[in-house]
Structures are given as C-alpha cells and as structure tokens.
C-alpha cells in the first residue's frame with residue numbers, strides 16, 4: 186500500500202532523501218522534472234504550443250527545468266514567471282540562469298503583463314506546489330483566472346496551484362487542471378469528488394524519494410495496491426462444508442434480482458455452501474437462477490419476517506433487496522441481538538439501521554457495512570465537505586468497531602481502528618443498478634472462507650472493481666451491467682493469483 190502523506194511529511198521525505206541518498210536538492214529537482222516530462226510526453230501530442238507559468242518557489246523551479254528539457258526536445262515553449270524574483274528559492278535561481286542561456290523568459294509583474302492564453306495551447310502550471318501557505322489572491326489569482334478561462338488543457342506540476350495536498354479547499358483562486366502529474370505519492374485530495382474539478386486526471390511519477398522513509402511515515406490513510414490483497418486458498422482435503430458456509434438473507438417481492446446478483450457473486454467468489462433466506466415469492470426465482478444455492482422460505486410471501494442464526498453457517502449477510510417493512514425491521518433487530526460473529530450488512534439493512542440507530546451498538550464487533558453515499562448519509566447525517574465525510578466514516582467505524590466501505594470512485598475502506606484505504610480499481614461503468622449487490626456477495630463469501638473481516642472487505646472491494654475493469658474492457662463502460670461483474674469475477678481472481 187502507498188501511504189498518503191501530509192504536506193509536512195512530503196517535505197520531510199524530500200529532505201531525508203537529500204540527506205541520505207545523498208542527492209543535492211538541485212539534482213532532485215532535475216530528477217523530478219524529468220520524470221514529469223516523461224509522463225507529459227505520453228499525454229500531449231508533439232507540435233503543441235506549450236505555455237509554462239512559474240511562481241518563484243520550488244514548484245516554479247520545476248517549471249523552469251521542465252521548460253529547458255522540453256526546449257531541448259524541440260518543443261514550442263514560452264515561459265512566464267509570476268511574482269517577485271526577490272523571494273525566489275536558491276534552486277529556482279540556478280534554474281533561471283540555466284534556462285536564460287537557452288531562451289527568453291517573460292516576467293509577469295502586473296496585470297498588463299498576463300499573456301493571452303489561446304484555447305489550443307497546453308498550459309503547465311508551476312505557480313505553487315505543496316508549499317502553498319495561504320489562499321491565492323492578487324496577481325496570482327488573476328493569472329489563475331486567465332488560465333481557467335482559456336479553455337486550454339492544463340497540466341499541474343505536483344498539485345494544482347491553490348490546492349493544499351491534505352486540507353479542504355481554501356478561499357482563494359485554484360487552477361482547474363485537466364491533468365495533474367504528481368511526485369512520488371498520491372495526495373489525499375485526489376480521492377475526493379469535490380476536488381475533481383481542480384485535480385483532473387491524476388498520475389503519479391516516481392522521483393526516487395527514499396522508500397523506507399515513506400513507508401515509515403505515520404499516517405491513517407493509504408492507497409491500496411494489488412500486492413496488499415490476500416485471497417482465500419483451498420487445500421487438498423477441503424470440501425464444500427469447509428470452504429465457507431454463508432447464509433444470505435435477501436430479497437422481497439419485486440427485488441429478487443438483488444438477491445440473485447448477491448448469491449451468484451458469492452458462488453463465483455468461492456463460497457462452499459450457500460443458503461438463501463427469502464420470502465416465498467422468491468423460491469422459484471432463486472432455484473432457477475442460482476441452482477447452486479439452497480433456498481429457505483420465510484413464512485411471509487413478500488417480505489422477510491423472521492430469521493434465526495443457524496449453527497450450520499459461518500457467516501450471515503443481510504440486506505440486498507429486503508425493503509424496510511416493519512416486519513423486516515424486527516427480523517433484522519432479532520438477528521443482530523442473537524448474533525455474535527461479524528456479519529455483513531448492506532442496502533436496506535443499512536436503511537433499517539438508520540431507522541433504528543440503537544441497533545448499531547448491538548452489532549457484533551468487526552461486522553462489515555457497505556453503504557453508498559445515500560445510505561451513509563442516512564446513517565451519519567449530511568456533511569459539508571468531503572473531509573467531513575471522511576471524518577464521519579472514521580467516527581462510525583471506530584465508535585461501533587466496524588469495518589465500513591463508503592462506495593464510489595476510489596471506494597474508501599475504513600478499518601475499525603479508523604485507518605482508511607482508498608481502492609484503486611473500478612470505473613464509472615459500475616454506476617449501474619445492482620453493482621452494490623454483487624459486492625455484498627463477494628465480501629460475504631470471502632468472510633465465510635475465513636478471511637479476517639477487514640481483509641475480506643478490502644479484498645472484496647478490490648476484486649469487485651477489478652471485475653468492473655475487466656468487464657469495461659470487454660463490453661465498454663456504457664453497456665456494463667451488474668451481471669457482467671459476476672461474469673468477469675473469474676478474470677479478476679486470476680489476475681490476483683500471480
């Protein structure tokens with residue numbers, strides 16, 4: 186996993202690398218900027234008119250190196266330095282000298298000197314990086330305004346000028362980048378929907394900062410990598426009873442599809458034995474669509490009214506398609522009160538928890554909740570910013586000792602100790618009815634196979650997204666539907682078995 190660092194930790198990692206590699210700061214700037222250019226060159230067509238805007242800090246210093254390298258590669262580049270040269274860092278000054286030998290550098294010291302930016306230009310934003318210390322105003326804000334109004338493609342160096350790597354949006358001007366080419370590790374803000382407008386599509390390039398130092402930084406947020414994902418394994422004498430026995434409590438009249446999707450995803454995720462508790466109306470539907478499962482009928486025709494924990498199962502999962510009928514609310518409450526092992530709750534089971542918040546206290550510790558933002562808001566109330574949303578996620582997980590995934594792009598998986606893991610897989614094609622039901626089945630099956638609850642959740646979210654990515658390659662994001670996720674689960678599992 187990649188630790189997500191604060192602005193201060195990023196500075197510390199720079200300094201540690203400079204001291205211990207050792208490398209001079211000017212050479213580190215050169216290395217970082219060359220890494221930027223390598224990525225930039227894969228994204229921008231040759232022959233583009235490139236306009237680079239530099240502040241006089243080290244982010245601007247990067248901009249000057251990038252300009253030099255691009256000029257040496259025969260690109261059409263104009264350079265604009267904004268602000269006072271008196272405040273320039275040493276490394277900025279050295280690179281200013283190196284660049285002046287090659288080309289003219291425009292100084293922007295007042296509004297009249299702000300250039301016109303054609304819509305077909307490519308802008309590189311080197312005004313401010315992780316050293317931003319206050320909201321951007323004055324001349325810098327005017328330059329940013331021109332950049333944003335121009336309609337040009339904008340490539341931010343490290344981070345869009347005006348953004349803090351680890352703090353909410355400031356009051357001042359912020360560059361709206363189409364791409365961010367960031368150094369070494371992704372920043373927290375890259376994972377927040379409200380920041381997308383400023384961050385654009387982001388890329389991380391390796392600039393050779395000290396890896397053991399980065400891994401040793403204390404943080405409570407990480408970006409999951411494939412190598413973090415453990416999978417259950419089978420051994421020679423395994424039988425269906427030892428490979429995970431799951432009781433899935435799902436469905437109501439008109440929502441048997443949710444139960445079907447969860448059940449099929451569970452079977453495709455290695456569940457040894459699957460029982461489905463469902464209202465009578467679901468019997469035939471499930472027997473036909475999931476012949477591998479055994480179906481237990483509720484007494485009620487249309488909704489679930491009574492489920493008792495059974496001795497012969499390892500894990501209970503409840504929620505997909507159950508509705509919030511008062512009889513079902515009572516059934517869930519009874520089930521929670523009679524269960525001591527971690528269980529999986531999704532969809533309407535979460536809505537029932539929101540209606541009966543006292544049940545949260547009764548949930549078996551380490552249980553798993555899988556809300557989408559709507560369900561999450563019902564559980565914890567509305568939030569004013571994505572930072573507050575993440576605080577609420579940590580609060581919910583820690584207060585009730587739960588593992589919770591807040592679903593969406595970069596789904597945030599939170600452990601009961603409040604550690605956040607952003608998920609790298611998945612795509613907008615998965616924004617389609619039933620995707621969440623598939624996730625429930627995957628996670629419950631992994632838990633039933635003996636994985637620790639947090640590991641099962643993080644792995645399930647990763648595999649679900651990977652199945653979505655495999656499906657998108659084959660059917661496209663638009664045509665992708667939830668059943669495709671189940672079809673491409675085998676490919677997702679195979680990809681992880683390296």
Ligand SMILES: NC(=O)C1=CN([C@@H]2O[C@H](COP(=O)(O)OP(=O)(O)OC[C@H]3O[C@@H](n4cnc5c(N)ncnc54)[C@H](O)[C@@H]3O)[C@@H](O)[C@H]2O)[C@@H](O)CC1
Nearest residue numbers: 199214217242243244313314315316317318319320321343
């Ligand atoms: N050796 C290093 O430390 C490396 C740094 N790198 C680059 O350096 C950047 C960080 O550089 P710096 O720490 O110099 O900081 P920045 O270049 O982000 O800017 C800091 C300067 O801007 C001023 N400033 C901050 N907010 C302002 C505002 N709102 N209005 C006007 N002035 C403002 C500060 O007083 C300071 O002079 C990184 O983002 C990265 O691009 C890379 O070259 C990699 C190596």
Ligand SMILES: Nc1ncnc2c1ncn2[C@@H]1O[C@H](COP(=O)(O)OP(=O)(O)O)[C@@H](O)[C@H]1O
Nearest residue numbers: 557592593594611612613616618619620621622
């Ligand atoms: N834009 C997106 N990028 C990546 N994953 C997404 C995106 N939109 C939705 N998903 C994933 O699809 C699933 C949708 O779940 P949910 O909203 O519960 O669907 P449903 O209730 O229809 O089953 C979640 O796992 C979510 O992470």
Ligand SMILES: [K+]
Nearest residue numbers: 310313344346
């Ligand atoms: K920048």
